[in-house]
Amino acid sequence: MNFSKSIIDIIKERVSCRTYSGQPLEKDIRENVIKLLENHDLKSPFSEFAGRVRFKLVSVPDFDPNESKKLGTYGLIKGVQDFVVGAVEKSQFDREHYGYLMETIILTLTDIGLGTCWLGGFFNRSLFASKIETSSDEIVPAITPIGYPAQRSTTEKIIRAFAKANKRLSWEQLFFEGDLSASLTTIKAGKYSKLLEMVQLGPSAGNKQPWRIIKTIGKKKFHFYSINPKDGRFLKYSKFRPLDIGIAVCHFDLAAKELGIKGNWLFESPNITGTEDLLYKITWNENE
Numbered sequence: 001m002n003f004s005k006s007i008i009d010i011i012k013e014r015v016s017c018r019t020y021s022g023q024p025l026e027k028d029i030r031e032n033v034i035k036l037l038e039n040h041d042l043k044s045p046f047s048e049f050a051g052r053v054r055f056k057l058v059s060v061p062d063f064d065p066n067e068s069k070k071l072g073t074y075g076l077i078k079g080v081q082d083f084v085v086g087a088v089e090k091s092q093f094d095r096e097h098y099g100y101l102m103e104t105i106i107l108t109l110t111d112i113g114l115g116t117c118w119l120g121g122f123f124n125r126s127l128f129a130s131k132i133e134t135s136s137d138e139i140v141p142a143i144t145p146i147g148y149p150a151q152r153s154t155t156e157k158i159i160r161a162f163a164k165a166n167k168r169l170s171w172e173q174l175f176f177e178g179d180l181s182a183s184l185t186t187i188k189a190g191k192y193s194k195l196l197e198m199v200q201l202g203p204s205a206g207n208k209q210p211w212r213i214i215k216t217i218g219k220k221k222f223h224f225y226s227i228n229p230k231d232g233r234f235l236k237y238s239k240f241r242p243l244d245i246g247i248a249v250c251h252f253d254l255a256a257k258e259l260g261i262k263g264n265w266l267f268e269s270p271n272i273t274g275t276e277d278l279l280y281k282i283t284w285n286e287n288e
């Protein structure tokens with residue numbers, strides 16, 4: 001993916017946008033977006049264990065009037081004209097893979113000045129699935145509105161305040177060294193601290209930030225985990241967490257590439273004491 005500026009700056013710039021100007025996309029922007037979505041070479045560290053993904057630009061003015069009333073965004077998204085809708089074949093890492101690719105697209109759209117907002121829950125899944133003509137072995141894990149951002153509506157301000165959208169968990173709660181008993185300070189993280197900072201800035205469903213990363217002591221290796229709470233209050237987020245992990249891996253990976261820190265993504269069995277309640281996902285190891 002080609003970005004016009006530093007990916008680290010784009011990650012810092014991205015913010016969920018729920019209020020749009022209502023202007024349709026300019027012709028050349030629309031063409032660029034369609035070209036971007038038709039790029040079938042998109043890969044993620046999960047590609048090997050995930051099925052095919054495809055994305056499509058779907059325009060509300062093309063909907064019949066009955067459909068436009070049933071977007072399922074419940075007035076939370078205002079002034080939107082277009083959506084990016086994607087479908088992925090059901091597979092072991094389908095949502096992680098989708099999370100990585102959709103976030104790459106979202107960052108590219110941020111780079112060209114368009115607003116976006118991950119929507120995992122609040123949309124009419126069957127309507128959007130019909131717009132991308134899903135087959136029975138595909139799912140639509142999430143979509144995003146896209147368009148020109150306008151001043152935030154009161155509803156959006158309330159949503160952001162409720163989700164504490166500008167806040168993130170602290171380093172001590174997210175990043176560890178050896179095991180979960182020792183946090184990884186920015187000083188100890190050294191040149192990797194920027195990569196972890198990019199993970200911390202990532203969007204996540206309900207802003208729950210389920211990512212936990214454990215660096216191996218004395219090695220250039222980072223194990224990515226997801227929280228996996230069993231209690232009812234958190235269960236509704238369980239299908240969004242793999243998307244959140246894909247987003248975190250995307251931010252870490254793109255920032256590492258930009259900073260010239262070369263590494264590989266691996267699937268291991270780290271067996272770290274105290275991680276029994278977490279779900280292991282993937283490991284990044286810097287090349288020697």
Ligand SMILES: Cc1cc2nc3c(=O)[nH]c(=O)nc-3n(C[C@H](O)[C@H](O)[C@H](O)COP(=O)(O)O)c2cc1C
Nearest residue numbers: 015016118119120121122163165203204205207243
């Ligand atoms: C997988 C996923 C699903 C999301 N689903 C919704 C949603 O259904 N409705 C919504 O308003 N925001 C949704 N969000 C946006 C989050 O609430 C938002 O990313 C978070 O509050 C942090 O705010 P920020 O994106 O402005 O940094 C979702 C985010 C992710 C990553």
